[in-house]
Amino acid sequence: MSDTTLAGTGATRTYRDYGHPLWRRLLVSRESAVILLLLLVIGVAMLRVNNFGSPLTMTYLLLDVAPILLIALPMTLIIITGEIDLSVASMVGLSSVLVGILHQGGLSIPVAGLIAVIVGCIGGAINGFLVTVVGLPSLAVTIGSLALYRGLAVGLLGTTAVTDFPQFWTDLAKSKIGGTALPSIIVPFLVLLVVFALLLHFTPFGRGIYSIGLSSEAATFSGVNVNRTKFILFVLAGAVSAFAGIYYTLRFGSARGDNATGLELQVIAAVLLGGVSIFGGRGALHGVIAGVLLIGVLGSALRLANVTADVINIITGVLLVLSVVSTSVLVWLQNTWQKSRRSARNRTAQHSPH
Incomplete structure (x- = not known):
């Protein structure tokens, strides 16, 4: 078994979990817990909130969460990979203005x-260059590019808005698939989902992404081109944001x-x-999709229950804090349980006849 300790996190990440059967990795996981919570929230909302289960509500829900x-x-x-990109929303705004x-x-x-x-790819490449070649922290880089891209968007258009778009394209953006409640934007999303899922979960490139998150140094010695991988991901983020x-x-x-501010x-x-x-070092796309939908x-x-936006933001913030804290708590519980099992085995071995 290989262990990797992340400095500053107090958590030891191991490859042990990947030795479990696939069904266990899929069902006994945080992703499964998020999916169950999503189903629970949907069930409660359909029972307690008027009109929540209507096709119109589902359509507008998916239109809202599509970006x-x-x-x-x-x-x-x-x-x-252990990085972050805070410039994605400002790239949405710059793309909109362009x-x-x-x-x-x-x-x-x-x-x-x-x-x-193309401009989105260039913006992502700038982020990737500064992170991988110059060696700057992604948090600092993308805070700066957030301000840069948003400033360019506002500077190009000022306080005015362009609203003269062909009705065909605006209707297409809001259209539905046949007679269903699913908006048409779900089609390109599903195509991208398949591409990213295959890339992350079924290719050497994806395994390299997890390796980088566990330890960049170990990934480098394993033959993963860390800088190239991160650069490609920032370019992809810029393109998809555009x-x-x-x-939008x-x-x-x-x-x-x-x-798209915020x-x-x-x-x-x-x-x-x-x-x-x-x-x-850890995560899966099916859990992320469930998190977005949740x-x-x-x-x-x-909103249908007439709760104010401030309260909704507070609830979302609490969920975010709990999701971050729960990782450390679960790691601590797992380590404590494993230590107790090892201690019990040692005591048994010491008292057993030789």
Whole structure:
């Protein structure tokens, strides 16, 4: 068995859990607990909150959480490596402004959107370069790029808004799949989910991501190109954030420099609530999706129950704190239990006849 101790966290991460059968790793986990909590909240909301189970409510719920679902995919991979990207929401705003300005200048929505995604890749590459080549902490880098990208968005458009978008594209952003309550944005999300799930859970690249989160030095000696891996993830985060900005713009029919302000906090809260360790090295996408939906369902149910936005933010904050604290508590309980078992085995061995 291999152990890796993370300095400053007080937690020892081991590979022991990966020796358990797949069914146990899937069912006995924090991700499963989040899924069960999500189902419980949905059940209570449908029983106690009027109109919560209606198709219209489900449609607007998914429309609201769609940007968070999209951005949470690359954010999960970044946090598993032990890094973070706080600039994603400002990239949503910059992408929104670019689509508005470029379309106003005569470009079609697809061309304007493609340029916005390219700019998102460039923004992610800047973050990745500063983190991997220059060696700066990702927290400091992305706080700076958060201000930079938001400043560019506001500077390009000022306090005005571009609202003259073709009805076809705005209707498409709000459309539903056939006669169901599922919005069309779920289709590109599912495509990206499959891509990121395969990348993280079924490829050597994904195993390298977990290795980096456990120990960058050990990953390097194992042949993982740590800097290249992190750089790619930051570029992916920029591209997906830009795509989310395009959807955000068309859904609300408005390009503004302050679009999606504060969205990065909701994304990070959902990722951590979904079982990803803030220290890196563990997490799974199915738990993250459940975390996003849990926050969305809880917020939607409370709004329908006439709970104020401040109270909803407090509840979300409490959930986030508990999700972070629970990791250390569970590690402590696990270590205590393992020590007690070893002590019991030692006592048995000492008193057994030879």
